[in-house]
Amino acid sequence: MKVIINPGHSTTSPGVMGPTGLYEHDAVFALSQVLKAALEERKIEAEILVQPGGNEKWALSHLMQRVNARQHEVDVFLSLHCAFSKDRAAYGTRIHYLEGAEESRLLAENLFKHFPKTPWAGIFPSQEFVLQQARCPAVLIEVEHLSNPEAEMLMRHEAWLQKTAERLVAGLFDFIGPQDIRLIIDGKEIFAEPVPQVVYGDIMVPVRVIADALGARVEWDGDARILRIFTRRALRPAEPSEEGKETEG
Numbered sequence: 001m002k003v004i005i006n007p008g009h010s011t012t013s014p015g016v017m018g019p020t021g022l023y024e025h026d027a028v029f030a031l032s033q034v035l036k037a038a039l040e041e042r043k044i045e046a047e048i049l050v051q052p053g054g055n056e057k058w059a060l061s062h063l064m065q066r067v068n069a070r071q072h073e074v075d076v077f078l079s080l081h082c083a084f085s086k087d088r089a090a091y092g093t094r095i096h097y098l099e100g101a102e103e104s105r106l107l108a109e110n111l112f113k114h115f116p117k118t119p120w121a122g123i124f125p126s127q128e129f130v131l132q133q134a135r136c137p138a139v140l141i142e143v144e145h146l147s148n149p150e151a152e153m154l155m156r157h158e159a160w161l162q163k164t165a166e167r168l169v170a171g172l173f174d175f176i177g178p179q180d181i182r183l184i185i186d187g188k189e190i191f192a193e194p195v196p197q198v199v200y201g202d203i204m205v206p207v208r209v210i211a212d213a214l215g216a217r218v219e220w221d222g223d224a225r226i227l228r229i230f231t232r233r234a235l236r237p238a239e240p241s242e243e244g245k246e247t248e249g
């Protein structure tokens with residue numbers, strides 16, 4: 001399991017600004033760091049990717065190329081932003097997913113379960129560029145309304161960052177399934193590294209761990225990208241009695 005966290009905007013183009021001067025990029029960058037630590041504490045790999053400075057469209061394409069270059073290792077892409085409303089009273093979390101992308105909608109639902117329901121909060125189908133480009137389940141989360149003075153004040157505080165990161169982690173775990181999986185083979189507990197995990201409903205265990213426990217041999221041909229597994233049956237020379245049975249039967 002790997003999560004890419006993208007704090008929206010950049011230091012040179014920091015997004016919207018709150019009533020007392022907090023920039024969107026600074027707020028979501030701080031949250032990204034707390035979220036990364038919270039995920040890693042639970043043995044989930046996380047990486048923070050920031051778009052480069054310069055032309056917005058070029059910068060976002062560049063960002064998504066980097067995300068998609070890791071497509072085999074990445075399970076979830078989270079782009080963190082702030083909402084901004086003319087209505088200064090507006091508060092709450094808005095989660096956007098690509099319209100028609102079922103996995104991403106499920107991710108949005110699982111995340112939103114953990115956030116307060118306010119009149120402005122919710123999950124929304126979207127055509128955002130980064131969501132269109134992502135090749136894994138992806139959401140753009142407006143974590144709070146930076147236009148709201150109270151929300152802006154909250155976002156400066158460590159407690160809010162921790163709480164919001166916890167909500168996101170809880171939603172991610174709901175999406176990917178419980179990860180505290182123990183592997184027991186023939187009554188003996190086996191410790192695997194990386195640890196077994198549920199990915200889209202399937203339990204993933206490193207093949208070498210299973211093969212070792214079952215006495216099979218694993219060969220990985222990296223050039224041809226072929227994984228060969230020889231079971232005990234294949235490793236043992238053919239037994240005459242087995243041959244005999246076949247001709248009789």
Ligand SMILES: [Zn+2]
Pocket residue numbers: 008009015016024081082
């Ligand atoms: Zn933004």
